Amino acid sequence: MFARAPLKFWFPIVLTVSFVAGVDVRAQQAAQPKPPPPAVTVVTLKPKTVTLTRELPGRTTPFLVAEVRPQVSGIVERLLFSEGKMVKAGQPLYQLDDATYRADLNSAKASLTRAQARIEAARLTAKRSAELVKINAVSRQEDEDATAALRQAEADVKVAQAAVDSAEVVFKRARITAPIQGRIGKSSVTQGALVTANQTAPLATIQQLDPIYVDLTQSSAEILQIRKEVAAGNLASTADVSAAILLEDGTEYPHRGRLAFSEVTVDPSTGSTAIRMIVPNPKDLLLPGMYVRAVVSTGQRHNALLAPQQGITRDPKGNASALVVNAEGKVEARKVKVSRAVGDKWLVEDGLAAGDRVIVEGVMKVKPDMPVQATEAGAAPPAAAAPVASDQAK
Known part of the structure; x- marks a missing residue:
């Protein structure tokens, strides 16, 4: 059996092996290549003219x-139209009992x-009197009476003619x-109903729907802001007074409206003013009382900067920020x-300038002062960079 070596004999050997192993691990770590900079997609801001x-x-x-x-009173004898249909100006709608008015007209004609x-x-009498007065066969007074009678007869004819005209109108x-x-x-009365002249309730209502009006409202604060921007030179007025019409379901109406007039008075109860537009309505798609929205041009902004929405972030307080590649x-x-x-x-008002490259993709994997590999949106991505080895690996 081998005798057990004392602990002081093994201790230097263990230290030597540990040192050599540590040096080898550091050498392997140094030999590993550094990761390439993260790739991001950017959009370069360019000034342009924008219609707001x-x-x-x-x-x-x-x-x-x-x-x-009705302008006269009477019993409704007939309805001469179909409810809900188109009617022309002058087209008969109702026929009232006209027996009394016909009799009055005949009486006026007889008169x-x-x-x-x-x-x-009277004309023959006046003519004879004029001849006789020349030979003093009648007095001048009789001649004047004959002339006056003729004039009165002529006036009576005019009065009778006016009565005929009036009876004809009625x-x-x-x-x-x-x-x-x-x-x-729809008609509010039926056959047999009694109607009176100039009654309060209408018999029916006719509406012309082509073209049709669209009454809009705009707050006085918006109008004031637009005028301030125009006065400051930040906004240029545009000659385009047409507007796109959006229906209740969000679809765009096929015809554009044009400005008819803008009210000059602000409604004190709502703080807004009225704008009226005229819109073609050949197929009667727009009906009275429908809710619509109009996309109205407020002016043009020259040298405007537009930043993609995905490149703008907000903090919990709502402050906007962007990451750019310098x-x-x-x-x-x-x-x-x-x-x-x-x-x-x-629409950028401050904080960015023309030529700035705003990061729109890869925002979550970068932070300020970090080097990145930027690619313009829509451009082909660059070839992947070869890993770079550290000098310590040599």
């Missing part, structure tokens, strides 16, 4: 509205005939016609100020 828009809520209203009311007969007799009003062209609604290829954090969304981008 605003969505305004509104309601549709008819272009023309006419409430049909006119009688007056015309009297004027003929007689024609027994047939109620459409005052405008448009779509007529000229040294390192990440730099920027506090930015954005005002509104333009499509899928933010």
